[in-house]
Amino acid sequence: MLAPPATDADSEPAPYSAPDWKPTPPPKTVPVSEVEEEAKEPPVREFDSMAEAVLAPDSGAVPPDGAGGPIAEPMARINAAVKQGRIEEAAALAERTVAEASASLGDDHPDVLRLRELTAYIAYLATDVLRSFHLSLELARLRHRLGDSRGAYGNVQSAAAAWRAVRDPIQGLHLGRDLIAVWSELAASEGPAADDLDQLEQARNRMGRLAERARVAAAGEPPRPQ
Incomplete structure (x- = not known):
């Protein structure tokens, strides 16, 4: 009788051999550049902070008993x-408040700078784009001197928004030279x-x-289509 074929149980166990040693790969790390990219602040765009402040639910509420500082009540x-769409009234009140706050606090006080930003924003809403442009560009220069690069660039973006609304090409060229000079310096x-050179x-x-x-x-000559 033929013997049955050998099974695994019947066969001689092979001698144990340890697997080849391989170094454990280091944990995956994120390059520093990617971490910095993730942590980077959102891009600055025109009148961002002013629009957010004005549209906040409680932005028109007058604080009680002078809370919030000397400009809180007029700002509200x-x-x-x-x-409420009373833009002319808002513009007049803003101009008056800026003059009073500048006299008491100084031109470079943070509250005065914020008021001037608000004044430029209101001028933009009122389609007084020249006023808005000059106010915003002046603020950009001042903030640049104070070392506030983000604030200065926000003001440059606001000036650029007003500049884009200027339709006269000669006037646009004159304003654009001033704008790009400040922008290039920043x-x-x-x-x-x-970090935003495409805009420039x-x-x-x-x-x-x-x-x-x-x-x-x-x-x-007849104008060419843009």
Whole structure:
């Protein structure tokens, strides 16, 4: 009789051999650059902080008993006027409050700077784009001198928004030169302007289009489609 084939149980166990040693891979780490990218603040855009402040649910509530500092009450009244669409009244109140606060607190006091930002925003809402532009660009210069790169760039963005609303090409060129000079100075240093160079390039491209429109207008040619 033929013997049954050998099974695993019947076979001689093979001698134990330890697997080859392989080093444990190090834990996956995130490059520092990626961590910094994740932690980076959101991009600065025109009138962001002002719009958020004005549209806040309690922005028009007058604080009791002078709470919130000397400008809290007029700021609340200005915000309430803006929310209710009384833009001319808000603009007049803002201009008056800025003058009074500047005299008592100084031009570079944080509350005065915020009031001036609000005044520029209201001028923009009132379609007084030249006033809004000059106020915003002046604030950008001041904040740059004070070392507030993010605040300065926010003001540059606000000035750019007003500048884009200027339709006259000659006027746009004059304003654009001032804007890009300040903008380029900010972009030359570390900060949000240096991280957002595409916006500066778009402004320079608009200057080229304005120059072409000015040339066409001076030559009496029909305007080309943009």
